[in-house]
Amino acid sequence: MRPDPRPxxxxxxxxxxxxxxxxxxxxxxxxxMDVCLDADGAVLQGAAPIDPGCQRRRKIAAGELPxxxxxxxxxxxxxxxxxxxxxxNLPVRRNGVERIVxxxxxxxxxxxxxxxxxEAELARGLSVQGHDAGYGYIMASWSPVAMSSFESPxxxxxxxxxxxxxxxxxxxxxxxxxxxxPGWGVFPxxxxxxxxxxxxxxCPARYNAGLTLxxxxxxxxxxxxxxxxxxxxxxxxxxxxxxxxxxxxxxRTYWTHEFGLTRWEKWAREDWVHPxxxxxxxxxxxxxxxxxxxxxxxxxxxxxTPGLHTLPLAEAGLWRQVFIDPRTGExxxxxxxxxxxxxxxxxxxxxxAALADASRLDDAYWRAPPAPRTPPPHTPPARPPTAPVAxxxxx
Numbered sequence: 001m002r003p004d005p006r007p008x009x010x011x012x013x014x015x016x017x018x019x020x021x022x023x024x025x026x027x028x029x030x031x032x033m034d035v036c037l038d039a040d041g042a043v044l045q046g047a048a049p050i051d052p053g054c055q056r057r058r059k060i061a062a063g064e065l066p067x068x069x070x071x072x073x074x075x076x077x078x079x080x081x082x083x084x085x086x087x088x089n090l091p092v093r094r095n096g097v098e099r100i101v102x103x104x105x106x107x108x109x110x111x112x113x114x115x116x117x118x119e120a121e122l123a124r125g126l127s128v129q130g131h132d133a134g135y136g137y138i139m140a141s142w143s144p145v146a147m148s149s150f151e152s153p154x155x156x157x158x159x160x161x162x163x164x165x166x167x168x169x170x171x172x173x174x175x176x177x178x179x180x181x182p183g184w185g186v187f188p189x190x191x192x193x194x195x196x197x198x199x200x201x202x203c204p205a206r207y208n209a210g211l212t213l214x215x216x217x218x219x220x221x222x223x224x225x226x227x228x229x230x231x232x233x234x235x236x237x238x239x240x241x242x243x244x245x246x247x248x249x250x251x252r253t254y255w256t257h258e259f260g261l262t263r264w265e266k267w268a269r270e271d272w273v274h275p276x277x278x279x280x281x282x283x284x285x286x287x288x289x290x291x292x293x294x295x296x297x298x299x300x301x302x303x304x305t306p307g308l309h310t311l312p313l314a315e316a317g318l319w320r321q322v323f324i325d326p327r328t329g330e331x332x333x334x335x336x337x338x339x340x341x342x343x344x345x346x347x348x349x350x351x352x353a354a355l356a357d358a359s360r361l362d363d364a365y366w367r368a369p370p371a372p373r374t375p376p377p378h379t380p381p382a383r384p385p386t387a388p389v390a391x392x393x394x395x
């Protein structure tokens with residue numbers, strides 16, 4: 001009697017399944033807020049994705065009102081628990097094109113929620129984001145006092161007018177690397193102040209090459225511990241494309257499945273001085289630390305690229321991490337000078353008018369790609385006339 005082969009086959013199948021790599025994370029899933037669902041698939045009001053009762057969830061759809069609000073944290077000495085800034089990361093569809101908008105609004109002067117409708121919200125700023133088969137990116141950002149757009153060399157290619165803002169500020173690849181494994185790239189772009197370029201405007205004459213660094217890891221935010229995409233945008237890169245070169249500032253952003261854009265930081269080299277206030281970076285970092293609005297930042301691993309290593313993150317009245325170029329031994333301390341953490345959740349929807357001001361959005365970032373050219377109907381080529389064939393009599 002032969003032994004039953006099924007247990008062995010099952011064990012082999014399980015072993016093979018365990019050996020297969022997990023499905024890679026997609027950057028698109030880290031750019032939009034989630035909503036919680038009840039057993040019938042309806043959106044749960046007053047629930048957030050980090051709540052224990054949120055057993056089912058999906059991405060919020062274009063046109064849906066968020067059932068909760070993301071707010072920043074107040075300073076340590078504030079009497080109110082709620083911060084003044086409010087964040088929503090929502091898909092917005094126009095001209096048949098879907099983008100992601102991170103609205104950043106300002107709460108009422110008190111900063112406290114004293115009414116069910118959250119009182120009024122004042123428009124403050126936003127950023128427009130997108131993703132394609134290759135990368136996720138920021139297209140533009142603006143506030144009441146400043147507007148910026150980011151153009152890429154895609155402007156010079158097919159459909160360039162519709163694509164000029166795509167990959168202008170790259171966040172990371174469409175398919176993210178495994179957790180803890182850094183990735184990087186140099187992406188030419190041009191930042192422009194003011195309104196977006198009009199349709200048909202010339203492409204930039206030149207682009208700046210900036211270094212982008214990204215990695216997926218787990219991060220402790222103010223209200224939860226979450227997997228996050230941590231991405232860095234340096235305005236410069238060295239000639240080898242593996243270090244920030246002469247850059248003295250970097251913006252670090254954190255993106256989560258649950259909320260989209262979740263935290264923002266500004267870091268500067270310790271020898272940098274603010275051009276308007278003349279305050280050195282270390283002084284700004286110490287002031288930020290004293291206010292206590294953000295928890296500990298992400299500690300970068302020791303080896304990021306062949307040209308960028310780090311020493312452990314240090315806490316000494318400010319947050320500091322030393323960057324080292326192992327090729328030359330050059331080293332610079334970098335300090336965190338600004339930060340906003342948007343995990344201070346208010347489990348109530350925004351006021352009815354909070355997201356209704358369509359004038360805040362420039363249609364330039366929703367330009368539809370050109371329609372494919374349809375060839376004319378096929379007609380057979382004309383033939384030259386031929387001499388008639390003489391009829392033959394049957395034999």
